[in-house]
Amino acid sequence: MRFDLVAKNWELFAEGMWMTLQLTGLSVLIGFCIALPFGMIRANSNGIGSKLINAYVYAFRGTPLLVQLYLIYYGLSQFEWVRGSFAWVILREAWWCALIAFSLNSGAYATEIIRGAVQSVPEGELEAAKSLGMSPFKVNRLVLIPAALRRALPQYGNEVVFMLHGSVVASIITIQDILGVGRTLNARYYLAYEGFLTAAALYMALAFSVVFVFRQLEKRYLGYLRVSR
């Protein structure tokens, strides 16, 4: 085992870690921005909009993230008009394609989480707010959304870990994330284990950090619900 080579190239791994954190963090954030309105619509209506959102959720939850990434990164370049358009500046970059694919994927999973959380908010809390004379907008802003987001925390933690693990496919389209650096290291020195083992350890550390952070958040924001159990 040549872990001295890993130590010598620690800067590469630090950069890879930053890349993974960036991709995961940004796509979870964008995914949340997609999921909040979509989840609310799914929870409250059954119209055509809700059905369209359901189709999006079903499609992105029912297929592998890798296929979604390939579809955007390799697939879109098939069309002349895409390559000729202004969007090509973005769509030819592996990083942007990964971000788009991951965000759409995370958005689909999170929509279901938000929908479930909104539906689990007790009716009484909303009626109480209405009886105080709050407008529907105010009920949403002050009561429904905060209560739903608290309840979504445990599952959202899972989703972040899932996205973190899912982000390894970025390394397949040449992005130097943690696994990408591990593969580069192995190829450069003709190693079989060291790069992958280091990557595994780093991913594990990140995953447990995410779990820890969400546990603290749950204690802070969900503690009041835990007492009554």
Place this chain on the structure above:
Amino acid sequence: MENLIEYAPLLARGALITVLLALAALAMATVLGGLGAMGKISGGRIVRLLVFGYTTIVRGVPDLVLILLIYFGGQRLISIASNAVGLEYIELSKFWSGVVAIGFIYGAYLTETFRGAYLTVPAGQREAAMSMGMRPVQVLRAVTLPQLVRFALPGYANVWQVLVKSTAVVSVIGLEDLVGLANDAGKSVREPFLFFTAVFFAYLFFTWVSQSIFNAAEKRYALKEHGDAV
């Protein structure tokens, strides 16, 4: 479009490999999950610690990392071993590397599923069966397992759905599964979008079929009310 039709038999072969890979991995995961749950429930301290280590480590590491580690690491190990005894070069199977990696990962998730389901069966029922003089094997077969299946099915279905999607990344080590073949074919005829769209719908189809099967199974194992048609 003609290209897609021309390549359809090839893609069908890839789809078959994907399905076989998923089923073999599920079988391995089920065995590992069963063993893990037994170890967690009734093992001694060392066994419990081992199972805890297994479930914790595996759930922290992404699938692709483990697949690469098993395929390339395993290949190196075999080369060293076969060199030592003077054998010829042996190539590790891509298919079985994928099966082992994915089976190993989802075995950890199934350990938790099975353990949770086992704990949901009230202890009083096992005790009642034992007090009737049934042997432990009989208790397991006649009392615990039928109920365990009912409680474990939703979790099992979830794991299966995630597992199927996980098989896509095995194409990275060069396995000629649905994704790998579509990638090669799509690039060679310069219609990657079309080919990946086909793969996209193939996976949606897998998801839909398995959901229907599991729904039927859940109905089959659900508690029957009086007057229900069986």
